[in-house]
Amino acid sequence: MDNRVTKLAQVLLKYSLNLKAGDKLLIQGGQATIPLIKEVYREAVKMGVYPQVDLGIEELTEIMLKNGNDEQIMYIPESAKTAFETVDAILTIWGEKNTRMLTNIDASKMKLRSRGRRQLIDIFERRMANKELKWCGTQFPTQADAQEASMSLEEYEDFVYGAGYIDLENPIEKWQEVREQQERICRILDTKKEIRIVSKDTDIRMSVEGRKWINCCGNENFPDGEVFTSPIEDSVEGYIRFSFPGIYAGREIEDIRLKFEKGKVVEATAAKGEELLLELLDTDEGAKFLGEVAVGTNYGIKKFTKNMLFDEKIGGTVHLAIGRGFPEAGSKNSSAIHWDMLCDMRDGGEIYADGELIYKDGKFII
Structure with a gap:
């Protein structure tokens, strides 16, 4: 053993x-x-x-x-x-x-x-x-x-x-340090009203006013390393291309591109697995809305492994999830699915909060 x-x-x-x-x-x-x-x-x-x-x-x-x-x-x-x-x-x-x-x-x-x-x-x-x-x-x-x-x-x-x-000799002590570091970021983000994410083939904005940012430091996922919230359901506008394949029940969906209007997916394409993508979006009405926006902060995870438990935590990435939101963040979106998709931000990616640049090339600058 x-x-x-x-x-x-x-x-x-x-x-x-x-x-x-x-x-x-x-x-x-x-x-x-x-x-x-x-x-x-x-x-x-x-x-x-x-x-x-x-x-x-x-x-x-x-x-x-x-x-x-x-x-x-x-x-x-x-x-x-x-x-x-x-x-x-x-x-x-x-x-x-x-x-x-x-x-x-x-x-x-x-x-x-x-x-x-x-x-x-x-x-x-x-x-x-x-x-x-x-x-x-x-x-x-x-x-x-x-x-x-x-x-x-x-x-x-x-x-x-x-x-x-x-x-490490004392992994619990290390995770307590992660908790303190990320809590500072969450406190700042809790004061912001709008988030805009810009990257290759991506320009998407959403309201997070009144929503709580959650510090993921090893309590509900292990390993961990992200901060997330659930956006205002009808506020998401713009388009995004996901850099990595989306994995659902072992099946890969490649080059996913989504366009949102008034919070809802109005266009969805994929180079591979598009049929499954459209089926998932049609699971129920809530599946067409975002339940999560998150930033990965675990820089010890550098490799994409087709396992979202690790991949969504990769330092220098963001991920969005269609479907079920998080009540603890204030979400009202209900769905039978919650499916994360990953976008690389390490080469020119930017995040703006209320118009202020807060994240560049894969790292927070606040």
């Missing part, structure tokens, strides 16, 4: 979720993530936490999507709803045996699955907004994910644990 797995489990429970004895924890993960599930379970028991495990079998999802009718695909068991209603914290562990397992699934089936999961998302959003539930999502390094990132497993393990500062 790599001792970094145990160390990661401890950081997740003690820092990210900040659990106490008596808390009820739901651990979600697939078969490939079992080593981390076991260590989280072990550490949780030592802490006096009450853990339960939702172990997903990836092949069962494929079977359902290929053979189930619409009602079956959208079905959510009552036990899953009960768990979301009653636990104090949820830890979601990502890690695949095969990142392309759902590549050939019809896009309309993927949309149905998203709609069905809306039931769980509604419970999740309500309890998160009411501070009744804590959540964190993290990555366990697997062979399939390493291959997707064009790395060996050993290289990918070093990448994953390095991005979370797990190699």
Whole structure:
């Protein structure tokens, strides 16, 4: 056992979720993530936490999507709803045996699955907004994910644990430093009314007046490193080209270009995967609006790995998400999806706040 797995489990429970004895924890993960599930379970028991495990079998999802009718695909068991209603914290562990397992699934089936999961998302959003539930999502390094990132497993393990500062003697202390640094940026952004992002084939502006900027420092994503908010829903105007492929359920959508008017996507094209892009935008009415605008601040993540947990944190990038917004930021946009897309700002990119240049060539200058 790599001792970094145990160390990661401890950081997740003690820092990210900040659990106490008596808390009820739901651990979600697939078969490939079992080593981390076991260590989280072990550490949780030592802490006096009450853990339960939702172990997903990836092949069962494929079977359902290929053979189930619409009602079956959208079905959510009552036990899953009960768990979301009653636990104090949820830890979601990502890690695949095969990142392309759902590549050939019809896009309309993927949309149905998203709609069905809306039931769980509604419970999740309500309890998160009411501070009744804590959540964190993290990555366990697997062979399939390493291959997707064009790395060996050993290289990918070093990448994953390095991005979370797990190699340091005291990673929690490091994340507390990140929290303080980013909090200063958020306090400044909270005073701004309009954000404009300019980059290659990109000029987009939006109102953020009255919306709260959120400091992402390892609590809800791990590893972390971004500041974000949810824009005023009908305020987004302009166009954007996303520099990196959009990844959805293991499928790549390349050279995505979106045009917004009065907050809504009115034009959408992609060089590859355009059919899926249009299907996702048609998931529901909220899918055509922005739920998030964010700036990546983790300069320890330098490589695009086709995994948005890491990619959206790349220092020197911004990302926008269509669909569900964040109630804690003030968003009123509701959707069954929340899909992030990434734009590189390191070569001439600029961000203006109320007309003032605050970010240039991938770095804040405030």
